[in-house]
Amino acid sequence: xxxxxxxxxxxxxxxxxxxxxxxxxxxxxxxxxxxxxxxxxxxxxxxxxxxxxxxxxxxxxxxxxxxxxxxxxxxxxxxxxxxxxxxxxxxxxxxxxxxxxxxxxxxxxxxxxxxxxxxxxxxxxxxxxxxxxxxxxxxxxxxxxxxxxxxxxxxxxxxxxxxxxxxxxxxxxxxxxxxxxxxxxxxxxxxxxxxxxxxxxxxxxxxxxxxxxxxxxxxxxxxxxxxxxxxxxxxxxxxxxxxxxxxxxxxxxxxxxxxxxxxxxxxxxxxxxxxxxxxxxxxxxxxxxxxxx
Numbered sequence: 127x128x129x130x131x132x133x134x135x136x137x138x139x140x141x142x143x144x145x146x147x148x149x150x151x152x153x154x155x156x157x158x159x160x161x162x163x164x165x166x167x168x169x170x171x172x173x174x175x176x177x178x179x180x181x182x183x184x185x186x187x188x189x190x191x192x193x194x195x196x197x198x199x200x201x202x203x204x205x206x207x208x209x210x211x212x213x214x215x216x217x218x219x220x221x222x223x224x225x226x227x228x229x230x231x232x233x234x235x236x237x238x239x240x241x242x243x244x245x246x247x248x249x250x251x252x253x254x255x256x257x258x259x260x261x262x263x264x265x266x267x268x269x270x271x272x273x274x275x276x277x278x279x280x281x282x283x284x285x286x287x288x289x290x291x292x293x294x295x296x297x298x299x300x301x302x303x304x305x306x307x308x309x310x311x312x313x314x315x316x317x318x319x320x321x322x323x324x325x326x327x328x329x330x331x332x333x334x335x336x337x338x339x340x341x342x343x344x345x346x347x348x349x350x351x352x353x354x355x356x357x358x359x360x361x362x363x364x365x366x367x368x369x370x371x372x373x374x375x376x377x378x379x380x381x382x383x384x385x386x387x388x389x390x391x392x393x394x395x396x397x398x399x400x401x402x403x404x405x406x407x408x409x410x411x412x413x414x415x416x417x418x419x
Contacts, residue, residue, distance in 0.1 A: 144312065145309065148308050151359075152399070153353040154363070155297065157360040159298055166294075170283070201264070208260060214248075215245065217246055305403065305406075309345055338415070346401070349404065350397065352399060360392070
């Protein structure tokens with residue numbers, strides 16, 4: 127533990143190691159919560175960019191419904207008559223097999239499946255009225271076709287992501303509150319232990335603010351070092367998660383890069399923990415000493 131100059135023998139306080147490790151655990155939890163929140167936000171951002179203004183038309187190819195190349199050409203030409211349609215292209219069978227392979231694995235099995243014909247439609251807008259116009263036009267031209275608006279499932283995922291973000295923020299709030307309570311109880315215990323030493327400081331002219339500063343500096347060091355220890359625990363945990371995810375077959379999990387903002391927040395956690403500890407200790411000491419006057 128880093129020692130700082132103090133007129134009180136706080137370096138021998140038994141609560142120092144207690145606060146240090148608890149702060150480390152809390153910062154570790156906070157870093158994981160920040161990472162989870164950043165991952166979900168980055169994932170949603172990528173999905174939002176990829177599905178905005180995108181429709182998929184599915185045409186079944188079972189025995190009851192067969193479509194010729196002329197029927198497909200007619201549908202695509204009809205879609206291109208709309209000003210909102212940028213492109214309408216048939217998804218190649220090779221691409222469909224590539225998308226299904228991570229889930230089914232066996233190429234022979236995929237080849238035997240009655241896969242529908244997929245038409246990827248890119249629009250200039252995501253306006254519901256324009257999308258509905260494309261849906262109506264498709265149904266009129268090809269009654270058995272199914273049109274999927276990817277915004278519908280994305281909106282449901284957004285609701286889930288917002289719930290996860292609320293949970294992550296709640297964890298952060300709980301961690302902050304727990305850190306404050308830990309410092310309060312540790313400071314109270316130290317004040318009780320060093321009552322006589324504090325009385326001597328008052329006799330020689332020390333003010334309450336000076337005494338509070340002694341505890342605040344110690345809390346700052348404890349919080350900062352505990353935060354660094356928490357990051358030291360967070361690093362291997364994040365590496366282990368990344369390693370486990372890399373073992374999953376490619377395509378099952380999306381490849382998402384955490385933004386730079388996330389790393390700045392994580393690296394700032396020890397500073398934030400030290401600041402909270404310092405302010406809490408200072409306020410606690412001042413309040414208790416003021417009540418004893």
